[in-house]
Amino acid sequence: MAEINRDDVAHLARLAHIDMTDEELDRMAGELAVIVDSIKTVSEVAGDDVPATSHPIPLSNVFREDVVGETLSNEEALLGAPDNADGRFKVPAILDGE
Template identity: 90%
Template sequence: MAEINRDDVAHLARLAHIDMYDDELDRMAGELAVIVDSVKSISEVAGDDVPATSHPIPLSNVFREDVVGATLTNEEALLGAPDNADGRFRVPAILDGE
């Protein structure tokens, strides 16, 4: 079994800014070890003749024509706004300065 211990999980949790209780760290160490072992066993089975894939079926982009449909006027869009100014939504400032 992969060697993932409680300290490894605690380190990963800190990096991800996730607060975890002691029992969660212990449980997650075991679960992550199983996941790592599963990926390892699949990697060992896949030979050079098996191409690496991220999806089981091929993906393709589906495009549609970019046609302008019915839209709101600026006045209609601002009609339900709690505050507006100069034809724009007015929101509280979140940055200091200019």
């Protein structure tokens, strides 16, 4: 079993500013020990001939080509605007003095 004890968990809880009861500290020490042991087992099985992976299947670029399509004219874009001026959308000011 991994060498994670109650004192280690209490130290980590203090660093993370997490209040834990004595029961929670004991339970968490056991759970973390199981997790560390599981990681050790996987590390032992995965030898130098097994490449590290971040995803189980190969990924490929899924972006489409950046091709200009049909666009609206300035007039068409402003057609449904509640307010416009000088060929632009007119919106309420959000900053003072401007």
